[in-house]
Amino acid sequence: MFERSGSTLVTFQLPQTLDLSKLHFKIIGSHTDSPVLKLRPITIYGPSFNCNQIQVATYGGGLWNTWFDRDLTLSGRLYYKDEDSIIKTKLVHVDRPIILLPNFCIHLRNSDERDFIKFNKERHLRPIIALNNIDNKK
Numbered sequence: 482m483f484e485r486s487g488s489t490l491v492t493f494q495l496p497q498t499l500d501l502s503k504l505h506f507k508i509i510g511s512h513t514d515s516p517v518l519k520l521r522p523i524t525i526y527g528p529s530f531n532c533n534q535i536q537v538a539t540y541g542g543g544l545w546n547t548w549f550d551r552d553l554t555l556s557g558r559l560y561y562k563d564e565d566s567i568i569k570t571k572l573v574h575v576d577r578p579i580i581l582l583p584n585f586c587i588h589l590r591n592s593d594e595r596d597f598i599k600f601n602k603e604r605h606l607r608p609i610i611a612l613n614n615i616d617n618k619k
Contacts, residue, residue, distance in 0.1 A: 556575065
């Protein structure tokens with residue numbers, strides 16, 4: 482077995498008795514491309530409309546309109562510096578939903594827009610990560 486960059490895995494098995502004159506082999510490859518929202522380097526966007534959002538970039542051919550109004554979690558590879566300023570990596574997964582992609586209010590769309598949701602990936606795919614606590618009693 483061979484692992485590269487923590488994300489590529491190559492493995493093979495040889496028979497117990499190996500006759501090189503009769504050696505035949507097959508190579509099978511696989512590639513998966515799951516659509517994801519990747520965090521951008523400058524992540525926090527806001528505050529805007531009394532909430533903080535995160536900046537994301539789309540990856541893969543997602544059906545993004547199906548992602549609206551769903552609780553989402555965060556997971557992936559985290560790069561950080563340890564106490565000796567050595568860059569390390571760790572796989573992380575937040576096991577509870579902490580972000581949400583809000584949908585457009587249905588009463589702010591006409592019937593044509595309801596049939597075909599038109600959105601801008603840069604502006605409308607910004608998950609909400611926190612609401613701002615604003616005291617209006619000043």
